[in-house]
Amino acid sequence: MSEYRGIWVYSENKELMLELLGKGSELAGKLNTQLTVPVLGHEAREHAKELAGYGAQKIVIVDSPQLREFQVEPYLSVLTQLTQQHKPELFLIGSTRRGKELAARLAARLNVGCIPDCQELDVDDQGRLLARRIVYGGNAIVTQVFRIKPQIVTIPRRRFEKAEYTETSKGEITAAENLQVEPSKTEIVEVKPIEVAETKIEEARMVVGGGRGLDKKEDFKILDELAQILGGQVGYTRPLAEDRKWFTEWVGLSGHTISPELYIACGISGVIQHVAGIRDSKIVVAINKDPEAPIMEMADYIVIGDLYEIVPALSAALRKLLAST
Amino acid sequence: MTRILVCIKQALDVSQLKVDSTTRRIITADAPKKISDFDKNALEEAIHVKEKHGGEVFTVTVGPEDAKTTLREALAMGADKAYLISDPSFENSDTLATSYILAEAIKKTGPFDLILCGEASIDSFSAQVGPRLAERLSIPLITYARKLDFDGDVVTAERSLEDSSQTMRAKTPVLVTVTKEINEPRIPSLMAIMKASKKEIVIWRAADINIASEKTGESGSAVQILDVLAPKTERKRIVIKGETPTETAEKLAKALVQEGVIGR
Numbered sequence: 001m002s003e004y005r006g007i008w009v010y011s012e013n014k015e016l017m018l019e020l021l022g023k024g025s026e027l028a029g030k031l032n033t034q035l036t037v038p039v040l041g042h043e044a045r046e047h048a049k050e051l052a053g054y055g056a057q058k059i060v061i062v063d064s065p066q067l068r069e070f071q072v073e074p075y076l077s078v079l080t081q082l083t084q085q086h087k088p089e090l091f092l093i094g095s096t097r098r099g100k101e102l103a104a105r106l107a108a109r110l111n112v113g114c115i116p117d118c119q120e121l122d123v124d125d126q127g128r129l130l131a132r133r134i135v136y137g138g139n140a141i142v143t144q145v146f147r148i149k150p151q152i153v154t155i156p157r158r159r160f161e162k163a164e165y166t167e168t169s170k171g172e173i174t175a176a177e178n179l180q181v182e183p184s185k186t187e188i189v190e191v192k193p194i195e196v197a198e199t200k201i202e203e204a205r206m207v208v209g210g211g212r213g214l215d216k217k218e219d220f221k222i223l224d225e226l227a228q229i230l231g232g233q234v235g236y237t238r239p240l241a242e243d244r245k246w247f248t249e250w251v252g253l254s255g256h257t258i259s260p261e262l263y264i265a266c267g268i269s270g271v272i273q274h275v276a277g278i279r280d281s282k283i284v285v286a287i288n289k290d291p292e293a294p295i296m297e298m299a300d301y302i303v304i305g306d307l308y309e310i311v312p313a314l315s316a317a318l319r320k321l322l323a324s325t
Numbered sequence: 326m327t328r329i330l331v332c333i334k335q336a337l338d339v340s341q342l343k344v345d346s347t348t349r350r351i352i353t354a355d356a357p358k359k360i361s362d363f364d365k366n367a368l369e370e371a372i373h374v375k376e377k378h379g380g381e382v383f384t385v386t387v388g389p390e391d392a393k394t395t396l397r398e399a400l401a402m403g404a405d406k407a408y409l410i411s412d413p414s415f416e417n418s419d420t421l422a423t424s425y426i427l428a429e430a431i432k433k434t435g436p437f438d439l440i441l442c443g444e445a446s447i448d449s450f451s452a453q454v455g456p457r458l459a460e461r462l463s464i465p466l467i468t469y470a471r472k473l474d475f476d477g478d479v480v481t482a483e484r485s486l487e488d489s490s491q492t493m494r495a496k497t498p499v500l501v502t503v504t505k506e507i508n509e510p511r512i513p514s515l516m517a518i519m520k521a522s523k524k525e526i527v528i529w530r531a532a533d534i535n536i537a538s539e540k541t542g543e544s545g546s547a548v549q550i551l552d553v554l555a556p557k558t559e560r561k562r563i564v565i566k567g568e569t570p571t572e573t574a575e576k577l578a579k580a581l582v583q584e585g586v587i588g589r
């Protein structure tokens with residue numbers, strides 16, 4: 001096992017890549033080892049230099065026209081070969097949907113383990129990597145260790161701090177040659193961009209959440225108003241995004257995980273997947289007609305009533321209070 | 326004839342778990358189990374394909390003896406034949422070991438045109454077995470499908486990623502993992518449940534599919550679980566009530582100010 005040394009990080013998502021570099025540097029310090037980034041693409045040397053500024057000590061460039069855009073098999077085949085050659089002890093991969101598939105398949109090709117969506121990652125006093133993740137639909141946190149290396153872990157967005165850019169840090173840049181790039185087994189027929197909110201709900205101190213208790217998309221204006229008074233943002237549950245197609249993102253285990261100072265759940269029943277996404281909120285308010293709704297178990301303040309009456313009244317009350325202070 | 330396989334997991338019913346209040350340990354010993362939700366979507370989609378194109382729907386699970394109940398439910402939904410791959414030595418297998426067992430079982434059942442899995446299981450939610458199985462079988466993979474079209478030789482599927490939605494195409498055999506948005510799983514009728522009791526469940530042990538024992542169970546797993554604990558969350562659960570919505574709202578606003586989360 002000792003032949004495996006070093007930490008590698010990779011994500012096709014640029015923001016997440018910087019977060020992986022941040023966490024990767026921290027762990028490299030604890031494990032007294034080096035941080036390496038593979039850069040896959042075409043004519044990507046400038047990008048490699050930039051990553052060095054973010055703390056990558058070694059950068060391995062794989063330059064090929066076949067790697068111009070992310071496709072699973074070409075990227076997977078290259079990363080598999082690099083991992084076999086360089087033998088890192090730990091490979092952190094960004095937990096996007098593409099990344100999770102990539103990580104699982106990389107682990108399969110290398111015949112090793114993969115712990116996806118780690119919320120916490122640390123090194124214990126025996127030098128073992130401890131990975132914690134949410135399981136049982138948000139009802140439990142499991143702590144796991146690997147029995148074999150390389151250890152593959154995926155990390156969700158906005159879980160760890162981004163690496164800081166330093167002009168002076170320079171990594172050692174090398175080019176990997178003679179790698180086999182496997183052709184893609186699937187064909188992408190069409191790509192439609194999804195509009196993604198520019199503001200990050202994870203960073204909001206106040207979040208007003210809306211669920212199936214809202215009858216029409218237009219009704220969100222009462223939630224928007226409340227959020228505006230609070231200086232916060234509005235979040236949605238998964239059914240509003242995936243079933244009703246009103247929005248493209250949602251708060252919950254499978255979407256955004258948030259930890260605001262205040263979360264006001266309006267017309268949200270509180271299925272466990274949603275609750276798992278708001279569990280770290282400091283104060284939770286639940287406004288719901290149904291006193292039996294599971295969200296009540298999760299709330300500090302409970303209002304049993306019609307959100308269409310309570311929310312505007314709360315906006316008015318807060319406006320009055322804030323004006324007087 | 327088109328052969329479709331649906332891989333299902335008998336998962337813990339996560340909505341019914343109990344917690345030991347002193348240790349925060351999750352009590353899984355006699356927790357109720359059910360077909361993992363997204364696997365039902367996979368099964369429903371397989372039945373759609375069969376209804377359109379004909380063919381046979383098979384279902385397989387790796388699990389303990391009582392996973393037969395789960396398979397019976399899958400048969401009631403419309404699967405034609407089920408395989409239970411079960412052996413005491415499989416206990417505590419992780420995704421590495423489980424995908425190995427499934428791949429070996431598929432070697433014995435013969436190839437499929439289409440293999441469907443749920444995007445992830447409701448209990449461990451790791452989304453690993455589907456992709457790992459596609460790798461072991463060296464077949465194309467489409468993950469997170471929310472729409473699927475099968476024409477006998479080609480599978481076209483739509484999937485949502487974080488920044489885009491993609492339409493993907495691949496030649497059969499293909500493995501597809503599906504999300505819950507793809508369909509609404511049927512609830513089997515009493516008639517279907519009765520008919521299912523006559524359908525065949527084949528049980529294979531490790532020896533029946535030439536499983537190397539060191540590759541399964543705890544010893545064949547790459548990941549080891551140290552503990553599973555309930556998260557610490559203690560909420561106040563204070564009910565705010567007024568004569569009118571305005572009064573209720575004012576009481577709530579005051580409480581939030583007292584908490585120090587508002588008015589700073």
